[in-house]
Amino acid sequence: MADDKKLTTRADDFSAWYNELVLRAELADYSPVRGCMVIRPLGYGVWERMQRALDDMFKATGHVNAYFPLFIPESFMSKEAEHVEGFAPECAVVTHGGGKQLEERLVVRPTSETIIYSMFAKWVQSYRDLPLLYNQWANVVRWEMRTRLFLRTMEFLWQEGHTAHATHDEAEEETRRMLGVYRTFMEEYIAMPVITGQKTDAEKFAGALRTYSCEAMMQDNKALQAGTSHNLGQNFAKAFDLSFQTETGEQAFAWNTSWGVSTRMVGGMVMTHGDDNGLRLPPRLTPIQVVIVPIWKTDEERTATVEKARAIAEALGSFKLHEHERIRLHVDDRVGIKPGAKYYHWELRGIPLRLEIGPRDLASNSCMLVRRDTREKTSVSMDDLATEL
RNA sequence: CGGGACGUAGCGCAGCCCGGUAGCGCACCUGAAUGGGGUUCAGGGGGUCGCGGGUUCGAAUCCCGCCGUCCCGACCA
Secondary structure, eight states: OOOOSOOOOTTTOHHHHHHHHHHHTTSEEEOSSTTOEEEOHHHHHHHHHHHHHHHHHHHHTTOEEOOOOSEEEHHHHTTSHHHHHHHGGGOEEEEEETTEEEEEEEEEOSSOHHHHHHHHHHHOOBGGGOOEEEEEEEEEEOOOSSOBTTTBOSEEEEEEEEEEESSHHHHHHHHHHHHHHHHHHHHHTSOOOEEEEEOOTTTSOTTOSEEEEEEEEOTTSOEEEEEEEEEEETHHHHHTTOEEEOTTSOEEEOEEEEEEEETHHHHHHHHHHOBTTBOOOOTTTOSOSEEEEEOOSSHHHHHHHHHHHHHHHHHHHTOBSSSSOBOOEEEOOOTTSOHHHHHHHHHHTTOSEEEEEOHHHHHHTEEEEEETTTOOEEEEEGGGHHHHO
16 A cells, blocks of 8 residues: 555645545545445454443443344334434345345344344333343444445444333433443543533434433534434333333333444544544554564664564563553564655554664664654663653 | 546556547565665566447547446435
8 A cells, every 4th residue: 555645634625634544544445335444454453442441331330242133124113203214214124035025124223222122122021120231232234325434334333232221310310321431431542522412302313312422522623423322211112112010010111221332433533633644543542552663774683673672572562551451562573664664654553652773772772762643752771661651 | 315526557647638459656576786764776567448338440538328436515323
């Protein structure tokens, strides 16, 4: 892939800058199918780290993971009036299978409220069965008119939390709690400033009582809807007969919430931190935190600097950042590519720190440490390396 | 779905107006020299010119139809 031309600048054309950056940094690529994208290893590596952190936060707030099917009977979608009205225009529908026309058409899930609450209805009889606190990691499909890499694709990856509660207040508390989890994640992991608030009736989720949203503030002064949390009231419970017997023996409908964040957050991260030199990946989400570039002229120097680079990678690789997290390093020992070209390569990809180790550094027992965010260079003694990082 | 661009080698493009059997840059392969911020030179491989039809002795080029992509708007995680 040719990285040899300069990026379009943000000031010139923010939208072109974004597209070029996503492609050239190899986060994602266009697929043969319009509106769909291939998420490449760097982009997927970021998404995996997002998943891991969020999943831990969901578990810590009492949720469990499960998985519901991709296909939803078309009739399910119509059971909640507002829901079908909102989603029907953007549904992909399977009409044939095994060479035969289907008796009932199947909707490829645009979201899973209907299938999940139909199952909840089977599993809940008593107030003792509540609350149900579920989450699933899945792909969903929405037939979008106009798409953009990560920000709006026809198929995207996300998580959707679905819960059922005995009372309105408990559901409302859950809705707000998860909005808070999203906010914490976006601020502490993506380092992305967000404003939270309630959506208008026109903008709320199709079928919800109330929708709360995390609006992330981007460099071009636009807001990106980065996460939503819905109080669904009893709308779906009534549609799918999700009811239970209360402590006093009466029948009551459950109160539901749903909440989701998607691969759109990767796009938000790009637009929050990227600059005219490329990506800047947040340290907690980047697959590689430190890239080590050995520099050599002769074969002897190559052997020596590569060996030193690997030794450093191994030594620092055992260094714990947090309880279960170690520093993630990569040694770029590719032959035939000049050091300068490697610098550009890793800067474009937003790797936070770069260590340069050449023959002169070996002689002085030091190395050059370069920050991606400020591009500031400092010479660091080998002995202070761990502290410096 | 409305408006605008565009489809020629992996990527970016020229050639089209004025028809004559395809070219440039980057990337890739080989060799040599180089090597602390995008190396240089030499050689080399790679293309049913988006698809279908028409005009013509001959179409990347002209005509008709279709498909697709990107950008801007309305709608959305």
